Amino acid sequence: MIIKEHETGGHRDSNLIREADALAFFNFDIHQYIKENTNKRTKEKIRFTYNRLSTKSKKNILKIKYPNKIKKIIFQTIRE
Amino acid sequence: MKKEEKQAIVFFVENSFVDNIRSKYDKRPIKPHLTLVYPFTTKKNKISRIKKFIKNQESFDVIFGGFSKSKKEYYLYFDILKNKRKILGLHKRLYKILGMSFNNPDMPKYIPHISLGIFNSEREINKAKQKLESENHLVNHHLDKISVLTLGNGWQPKSILNIYLKQTNYDKSLNSIAEIISRGYQAYWNLPHAREVLNQLLIIHPNAKDYLKIAGLGHDIERSITGETDSKLKTFGGYDNYKEKHAIRSAKIISDILIKSNFPKKEIKKYV
Numbered sequence: 383m384i385i386k387e388h389e390t391g392g393h394r395d396s397n398l399i400r401e402a403d404a405l406a407f408f409n410f411d412i413h414q415y416i417k418e419n420t421n422k423r424t425k426e427k428i429r430f431t432y433n434r435l436s437t438k439s440k441k442n443i444l445k446i447k448y449p450n451k452i453k454k455i456i457f458q459t460i461r462e
Numbered sequence: 463m464k465k466e467e468k469q470a471i472v473f474f475v476e477n478s479f480v481d482n483i484r485s486k487y488d489k490r491p492i493k494p495h496l497t498l499v500y501p502f503t504t505k506k507n508k509i510s511r512i513k514k515f516i517k518n519q520e521s522f523d524v525i526f527g528g529f530s531k532s533k534k535e536y537y538l539y540f541d542i543l544k545n546k547r548k549i550l551g552l553h554k555r556l557y558k559i560l561g562m563s564f565n566n567p568d569m570p571k572y573i574p575h576i577s578l579g580i581f582n583s584e585r586e587i588n589k590a591k592q593k594l595e596s597e598n599h600l601v602n603h604h605l606d607k608i609s610v611l612t613l614g615n616g617w618q619p620k621s622i623l624n625i626y627l628k629q630t631n632y633d634k635s636l637n638s639i640a641e642i643i644s645r646g647y648q649a650y651w652n653l654p655h656a657r658e659v660l661n662q663l664l665i666i667h668p669n670a671k672d673y674l675k676i677a678g679l680g681h682d683i684e685r686s687i688t689g690e691t692d693s694k695l696k697t698f699g700g701y702d703n704y705k706e707k708h709a710i711r712s713a714k715i716i717s718d719i720l721i722k723s724n725f726p727k728k729e730i731k732k733y734v
Contacts, residue, residue, distance in 0.1 A: 384677040385713035385733045389705040395732070398670070399677050402663035410478075410658040414651060430701075439666075445596075 391434075404434040408443040412452055421455065428459040467620070470611045471499035471512070471556055475526075475576055475603045477661075478654070480540065487538065487579025487590060491618040496524075496549070496576050498608065499556045500566060509610065511559050513625050521606035521627040522548060523675075525668055526576060527599070529591050534568055536587045539575035543600065544668060549574040552608075602664040602675075606633055632672045634723040639680040639716070646686025656682065673732050676716065684711035 387396035388403065407415070408431065416424050432440065448456065472495040480494045525544035532539065542549060553572060557564055564572050578594075581587040610623040629637075643653045660678040663670055670678070685691060685708070713733050720730045 383732065384674070385681050385716055386709050388677070388681045388712075389709045395674055395677070398663060398667055398674065399659070399681055401666060402659045402678055403681065405662040405666070406655060406658040409662065411651075411655055447597075 400434055401436060401439060404431045405439055405443070407431045408435075408456075409446065412448075412456075416452060416455065424455060425459045425462075428456055429462075432456075432460055467503065468501040468613045469499075469503055470497055470501060470613060471608060472497045472611060473603075473605055473608050475601070477601045477603070479599050479601055479661075480526075480576060480578065483578045483594070487581070488577060490580075490616060494576050494578075495609075496574055498549070498553050498574075499560065499562075501613075502560055502562060504560060508560055509623070512556065512610065515555060515559055516608050516625040516627060519552070519627045520630055521604060521633050524549065524603045524605050525664055526601040526603065527668075529578070529594050530573075530575070531587055531591065532568075533570055536581035536583065537577050538579040538581065538587055538590060538594075539573065540578050540601070542574050546574060600661070600665045600668065602661055604633070604636065631723045631725055632676070635676050635719055635725065636679060638719045638723065639676065639683060642683060642715075642719075643686045647689035648691075649686065652682065652686050656680070673729055676720070677733060680716045680719070681712055682708070683715050684708055687715065 383393060384395045384399055387393060388399040391397040391400045407427070412428075415427060419427070432443075435443065443456075474493050474495045477494070484494050522545055524542060526540045527543035528541040530539045530541050531537065550572075553564075553574065566572070579587070579590060581590065606627050606629070608625050608627065610625065611619045612621045614620040639656075640653065643649060643656055646652065656679045659681065660675060663674065663678040667674070688711070690708075716733050717730050720733065
């Protein structure tokens with residue numbers, strides 16, 4: 383069930399993949415994503431992915447050192 | 463090969479986090495690696511014994527995490543967090559085959575590590591170390607290949623002999639998944655993403671079993687085959703429908719790969 387449920391979570395293993403997937407976005411993918419998508423789409427993706435994170439990871443991603451443009455859009459989105 | 467040419471036995475570690483740090487702090491003309499044996503010079507018969515030994519070892523994962531400093535000079539090390547004992551075992555066996563004792567003038571005692579940087583002062587190295595420690599980054603490396611290098615000036619490899627460790631079912635599956643993604647749609651995006659998810663998985667769960675690591679790498683595999691992304695949501699009748707179909711298709715593809723790699727049915731059921 384792990385892969386089948388990796389988007390929704392539900393079990394310990396599928397929750398882990400979902401969390402790792404979301405963390406990969408904030409730690410790595412976002413740098414490319416922002417270049418290829420509109421601000422509106424990027425904000426939707428940030429909101430969707432941020433809401434998948436555990437409370438601990440939500441705190442941790444705020445400590446990541448981003449370039450200003452990315453930092454701004456993340457903070458704007460999660461405060462909206 | 464000339465007698466005076468130095469050789470080394472290493473394994474290379476490909477990772478964007480390591481590459482970024484090295485490009486900043488270590489300009490030597492060799493890719494990021496962990497040294498198992500250095501320096502030595504040997505004849506062909508010893509190399510064939512080394513080959514035979516390495517080929518008989520099963521591949522395994524090494525997790526790097528934490529930083530330390532060299533005893534001599536100002537080298538910044540990326541330390542091993544998981545399977546350090548196995549690396550030390552390889553190191554000892556290779557020296558035994560070569561009939562040598564560890565004797566590296568730059569390192570009084572063998573410490574398995576990746577060198578991330580060379581600095582000019584205590585202040586510089588401490589500053590870099592502190593910065594890296596605040597990021598708490600772990601890197602997973604699947605050790606399936608060891609290389610014997612003949613070195614030129616300043617660690618520039620003049621020749622590289624790659625020796626592959628014994629492949630497990632897990633290796634075969636990981637390789638198949640990575641190959642499908644690398645040949646599929648949007649590989650420039652999908653492959654680094656898959657690798658980063660695996661990396662993040664090991665950060666939040668360092669003891670993840672093989673089946674979880676396969677899921678980490680392969681969870682989005684259908685995108686590489688169909689080329690469909692969430693940019694065409696109307697076709698799927700909304701985001702949730704798209705995500706559901708995507709997950710079901712990925713699970714089916716991974717299940718097929720695992721069947722081909724002779725995974726037990728019980729294990730495969732965990733994915734689908």
